[in-house]
Amino acid sequence: MSNIGEPQRVIISEPLSDPVPHEVPQERPEPATVPEREPEKVPA
Amino acid sequence: MSDSWLRPYEENLPSDTIVMPVVAYRIWYVPLQPILQLRSYWIQTLWEPCARAEAECRNHLTCVCNDDNSFWGGVKEKEGWGSDCKCSAGIYGMKTLDQGFELWRDQLETMHGLDAPEPTTNRVAFGKVFLWGKVLECEKGFRAQYGYPAGIYHTADNSRSLASMYRVPLLAIKDHHRFPIEPPLCP
Numbered sequence: 001m002s003n004i005g006e007p008q009r010v011i012i013s014e015p016l017s018d019p020v021p022h023e024v025p026q027e028r029p030e031p032a033t034v035p036e037r038e039p040e041k042v043p044a
Numbered sequence: 045m046s047d048s049w050l051r052p053y054e055e056n057l058p059s060d061t062i063v064m065p066v067v068a069y070r071i072w073y074v075p076l077q078p079i080l081q082l083r084s085y086w087i088q089t090l091w092e093p094c095a096r097a098e099a100e101c102r103n104h105l106t107c108v109c110n111d112d113n114s115f116w117g118g119v120k121e122k123e124g125w126g127s128d129c130k131c132s133a134g135i136y137g138m139k140t141l142d143q144g145f146e147l148w149r150d151q152l153e154t155m156h157g158l159d160a161p162e163p164t165t166n167r168v169a170f171g172k173v174f175l176w177g178k179v180l181e182c183e184k185g186f187r188a189q190y191g192y193p194a195g196i197y198h199t200a201d202n203s204r205s206l207a208s209m210y211r212v213p214l215l216a217i218k219d220h221h222r223f224p225i226e227p228p229l230c231p
Contacts, residue, residue, distance in 0.1 A: 004136065005183025010050065010059040011066060013176035013188075019065045020192045021211035023094050 047189050049101050049133040050178045057180075065174035067194060068137025068186050069144025071151060072169040077162055080205055082169055082193065085151070093210045097191045101133040134180065134187025137173045143184055144170060145217070148199070165200035172215065 072082040072091065082091040091097050138144040148170040155164040177189030195215040196207040207214040 004138065004185030004187070007053050007057060007180050007182050009057050009181050010054050011179040011181055011186075012059060012061040013066055013179050014061065014063055015065045015174075015176050016063050019174035019176060019194070020096050021094055 047099075047178050049099070049131040050180060050189070053180055054178070065176040065194075066137070066179050066181075066186055066188065068139060068173050068175055069141050070137045070171065070173050071144065071148045072171070072193075074167050074169050074202065074206070077166070077202075080202060080209060082206065082210065085168075091193070091210075095192075097135055099134045099187070099189050099191075101131055135173070135175055135189070135191030136185060136187055137175055137191070138185040163201065166202045168200075169196055169203065169206055170199050171196040171212075 071085050073085045073088055075081060075083065083089060084091070084097075087102060089097070089100075138147060148168060151168045152164055155167060158164060160167070172194035173191050174194045175186050175188035175191050179186050179188040193210050193212045195213040196203050196210070197215045197217050198204065199217070204214050
């Protein structure tokens with residue numbers, strides 16, 4: 001890469017939270033609900 | 045192995061521990077469409093979305109950073125390489141936005157005039173980067189064990205898509221007059 005100059009110190013970086021974003025889980029579609037059917041009227 | 049290239053510095057330089065990542069500025073290489081991804085600019089290692097990039101010496105078998113190889117260990121000792129490590133491994137970043145911007149502008153100027161099927165601005169991404177693990181601080185920049193983009197500057201048509209793909213913010217460079225070429229309008 002580019003010239004970044006002479007080394008000066010070593011940093012131990014231990015972040016409290018992960019700098020890497022996590023994958024957002026795929027949202028599951030709501031299960032399709034089947035509308036209840038009214039019982040068929042049987043002619044008397 | 046991933047931090048063996050830092051050992052000579054750990055032995056000879058002061059060190060500090062911090063509980064946050066180091067923030068730096070860097071550029072990435074973006075392959076031709078339709079492939080949308082970030083790659084390290086010179087060695088073109090793929091940066092996977094949602095996965096940290098890890099520094100690796102590409103010449104580890106013979107490199108001065110390899111302490112495990114007895115043959116090369118003897119050569120290194122004879123040549124005196126151990127005290128003056130020339131291994132260039134690391135996730136690199138510049139200390140300031142201006143230094144990173146200058147790097148981005150220089151690469152665009154190098155590409156300028158190429159007969160490219162798409163704008164050259166789409167081939168070089170500029171952004172912030174988180175660096176952590178063991179980080180070697182140098183005069184103008186850093187070399188780190190781990191890295192991940194912290195944001196992508198809106199410098200090209202594909203900046204928004206890249207930021208979305210890596211789940212990082214799309215950043216605006218407010219000082220637009222610094223652009224060598226007409227940039228896309230920031231939102």
